[in-house]
Amino acid sequence: MTAETAVLRDDLVSEMNDLGRAARAAAAELAMAGPEQRNDALQAAAEALRDQSDKIIAANAVDMSAAEAKGLSAAMLDRLLLDSDRVEAMALGLEAIADFPDPLGRVLEERSRPNGLQIAKIAVPLGVIGIIYESRPNVTADAGGLCLKSGNAAILRGGSESANSSGAILECLQAGLRKAGLPEAALQRLPTTDRAAVGIMLTMSEDIDLIVPRGGRGLIERVQQESRIPVMAHLDGLCHTYIHGDADKEMATEIAVNAKMRRTGICGATETLLVDRSAVESHLPDVLKALVSAGCEIRGDETVQAMEIGTSVKEAVAQDWDTEYLDSIISVKVVDGLDDAVSHINQHGSHHTEAIVTEDQTAAQAFLNRVDAAIVMHNASTQYADGGEFGMGAEIGISTGKLHARGPVGADQLTSYKYLVRGRGQVRP
Known part of the structure; x- marks a missing residue:
């Protein structure tokens, strides 16, 4: 000096x-x-x-x-x-x-x-x-x-x-x-x-x-x-939305698009989408097409990359599961049930906001109880992670x-x- x-x-x-x-x-x-x-x-x-x-x-x-x-x-x-x-x-x-x-x-x-x-x-x-x-x-x-x-x-x-x-x-x-x-x-x-x-x-x-x-x-x-x-x-908002096997498809699609694309640069934006293997054929194509239509880039695992959605899906590498994009990019992973989803979130999340979409109340309650995050949601967009939306006026x-x-x-x-x-x-x- x-x-x-x-x-x-x-x-x-x-x-x-x-x-x-x-x-x-x-x-x-x-x-x-x-x-x-x-x-x-x-x-x-x-x-x-x-x-x-x-x-x-x-x-x-x-x-x-x-x-x-x-x-x-x-x-x-x-x-x-x-x-x-x-x-x-x-x-x-x-x-x-x-x-x-x-x-x-x-x-x-x-x-x-x-x-x-x-x-x-x-x-x-x-x-x-x-x-x-x-x-x-x-x-x-x-x-x-x-x-x-x-x-x-x-x-x-x-x-x-x-x-x-x-x-x-x-x-x-x-x-x-x-x-x-x-x-x-x-x-x-x-x-x-x-x-x-x-x-x-x-x-x-x-x-x-x-x-x-x-x-x-x-x-x-x-x-x-x-x-x-x-x-x-x-901390940063590495938020997840998990589409359970018993999710309503229309609701899951609407929530996934809103959670990612409403405003991509806020901490409550979903960065990783987890999809139950039992919902891959029934739910995933429509969800991915809706995200792509909204202008979102998809990065997925092998199952997601193989989906026919009218555009190519980039390979999700290990770093993607730990990345807060704050951009029109989402990583998508297929998981084998609730236990696998919770394990992935607790390992890779930032303890900010996590959501499950399901009509199964028992699965929803298990998710709410077991996920380690400040905010855990059921059938709602992670973009609601906001003091104003919680009735606090601001945060x-x-x-x-x-x-x-x-x-x-x-x-x-x-x-x-x-x-x-x-x-x-x-x-x-």
């Missing part, structure tokens, strides 16, 4: 520490604010998003142009794109969050002890949350809104490809904070897109209480390896871990708790 580089890093460390201290102070103020004030900030931020829609879309156009020049895939460009409908969706999301019951102060447990002590377990904010995410600028609104609702300050680090879009959205969130009389430092972003800032952020254990990474496996692994702060991981992401929160992470999941103990002069013997 040269002397000049060392000075630059020292300057960045100083700037990051200032940002962290400001967030910690803002978190203390947010924790004392009432629900009305926090909701006012959310409503004002939604209004600002609508007022600044043209500015946000113009900023997004700059990001889109740079992303196209870099050669990002169509699915990644779709994740990045903002238009008037998507800006309106962000505003509606903030309003939905504001309308939700206050997650703070909830009595989670309450008990009376024989000695007369009254003990209550109460929901409280986590404090300061560092959120690292890729591509999708709408996460700025969702994450900022959920943190504000739950009384947490947030330090945001979006992907460099969405820097202009996320910056314009953050300005609207901060405008909402100011209008409600809350500190602007409650929602901040890293001062640079330099990866070094992320490394510094992961060491700021005095000022940040939780790190939430949302993105690909490379990002998650880096954060888990380097962070000195607890991590709530949101920071889908937690694939097993501690603290699992599945869609909304405002309720961004709280901790403390015990309040009330006595009448008791002393312990």
Whole structure:
């Protein structure tokens, strides 16, 4: 490291520490604010998003142009794109969050002890949350809104490809904070897109209480390896749909196409289709033809490659079963019954979202019980893996871990708790 580089890093460390201290102070103020004030900030931020829609879309156009020049895939460009409908969706999301019951102060447990002590377990904010995410600028609104609702300050680090879009959205969130009389430092972003800032952020254990990474496996692994702060991981979405032998063919076809092709670039998109051997002749040709008709490339095992569907099927190699395509590609495998399907999913899945299509309720229940994932579905598209669809208004992401929160992470999941103990002069013997 040269002397000049060392000075630059020292300057960045100083700037990051200032940002962290400001967030910690803002978190203390947010924790004392009432629900009305926090909701006012959310409503004002939604209004600002609508007022600044043209500015946000113009900023997004700059990001889109740079992303196209870099050669990002169509699915990644779709994740990045903002238009008037998507800006309106962000505003509606903030309003939905504001309308939700206050997650703070909830009595989670309450008990009376024989000695007369009254003990209550109460929901409280986590404090300061560092959120690292890729591509999708709408996460700025969702994450900022959920943190504000739950009384947490947030330090945001979006992907460099969405820097202009996320910056314009953050300005609207901060405008909402100011209008409600809350500190602007409650929602901040890293001062640079330099990866070094992320490394510094992961060491700021005095000022940040939780790190939430949302993105690909490379990002998650880096954060888990380097962070000195607890991590709530949101791993990639290597999701499966399993067509059981007793599946309704029309339903299976419709679900498979929607689960893969509705939006290929989201984490809830199905990446691998498993088909029971007993359903190969009756179901598989129609399912594959429908996928191909929708513009999907098929990669299959030997049985799938031999199917007559009017186009060639590429060979699925070992890597395909472990690949999150985020594109119009699906790997298809024939399995020998429920046990084989569950084994494949538990070995190759990312513990995100898995689905079975069947009319056999016993098989469905066995699948729901045995698959190790945050979300397990029966007769529904994996694209429903979304906090908004779960009635949470929005989400920071889908937690694939097993501690603290699992599945869609909304405002309720961004709280901790403390015990309040009330006595009448008791002393312990």
